[in-house]
Amino acid sequence: MSELVFFSGTMDSGKSTLALQLVHTRTTRGLQGLIFSRGDRAGEGKLSSRLGLVTDAVEAKPGLDLYGYVVEESSRGGKVDYLIVDEAQFLAPEQVDQLARIVDDLELNVFAFGITTDFRTRLFPGSQRLMELADRLETLQVEALCWCGGRATHNARTVGGEMVVEGEQVVIGDVDQPAGEVGYEVLCRRHHRRRMSSASARAAVLSPDVLPVASG
Numbered sequence: 097m098s099e100l101v102f103f104s105g106t107m108d109s110g111k112s113t114l115a116l117q118l119v120h121t122r123t124t125r126g127l128q129g130l131i132f133s134r135g136d137r138a139g140e141g142k143l144s145s146r147l148g149l150v151t152d153a154v155e156a157k158p159g160l161d162l163y164g165y166v167v168e169e170s171s172r173g174g175k176v177d178y179l180i181v182d183e184a185q186f187l188a189p190e191q192v193d194q195l196a197r198i199v200d201d202l203e204l205n206v207f208a209f210g211i212t213t214d215f216r217t218r219l220f221p222g223s224q225r226l227m228e229l230a231d232r233l234e235t236l237q238v239e240a241l242c243w244c245g246g247r248a249t250h251n252a253r254t255v256g257g258e259m260v261v262e263g264e265q266v267v268i269g270d271v272d273q274p275a276g277e278v279g280y281e282v283l284c285r286r287h288h289r290r291r292m293s294s295a296s297a298r299a300a301v302l303s304p305d306v307l308p309v310a311s312g
């Protein structure tokens with residue numbers, strides 16, 4: 097029985113690496129995957145991992161009919177045994193419906209990878225639809241860590257290291273960005289709620305307000 101599986105985790109939790117591993121193990125067994133991605137940091141038409149691996153992918157642009165694409169690819173003689181969809185949070189809900197149709201009508205496994213929530217802790221529309229339709233939800237086993245050592249469960253957007261809560265939902269970016277640039281940091285819920293990034297935690301420790309008062 098084919099399945100729609102949604103692998104989710106925070107940023108930097110190994111989703112793209114796992115996607116590439118699934119491709120590798122299937123390729124060595126002669127299976128041909130159709131790989132989609134959207135807005136990968138390595139550029140259009142790429143699926144990349146922070147471990148340095150990268151492969152070509154079809155850019156799942158807004159309006160691209162994923163079901164139609166797979167049908168056309170097969171009718172052109174292309175072999176399609178399964179689908180990988182990275183950065184699936186950026187899909188439109190109707191594109192997720194098309195993935196479900198690929199599973200049900202074409203009987204192909206579809207493995208989707210993405211973050212569930214944005215920097216304001218709100219579900220991305222694509223992730224919401226995946227959670228509604230997936231046969232199986234899988235949480236990444238490599239847990240990302242907050243600066244406090246706790247399990248990171250939320251994605252924060254930062255500007256110059258400070259957490260921000262206003263802005264567009266979609267801004268392509270990475271963790272560990274140079275000072276001054278828009279970047280991201282994964283945090284536990286407590287520190288996300290308190291808007292305390294690693295930079296603001298460091299600043300608080302160094303602040304004279306919290307230094308112990310010298311006696312004598």
Ligand SMILES: Nc1ncnc2c1ncn2[C@@H]1O[C@H](COP(=O)(O)OP(=O)(O)O)[C@@H](O)[C@H]1O
Nearest residue numbers: 106107108109110111112113114145146147238
């Ligand atoms: N130099 C490194 N050595 C070992 N692991 C690394 C290194 N750099 C990044 N990683 C690991 O790679 C993972 C991030 O991989 P990636 O697939 O790009 O994440 P995601 O797609 O979830 O954002 C993290 O688990 C991180 O710990």
Ligand SMILES: Cc1cn([C@H]2C[C@H](O)[C@@H](COP(=O)(O)O)O2)c(=O)[nH]c1=O
Nearest residue numbers: 107108211214215251265266267268269
């Ligand atoms: C939280 C959040 C993230 N993004 C972007 C930033 C990255 O380009 C991707 C996530 O990629 P990863 O492989 O999981 O690291 O999403 C965004 O656009 N808006 C957000 O709120």
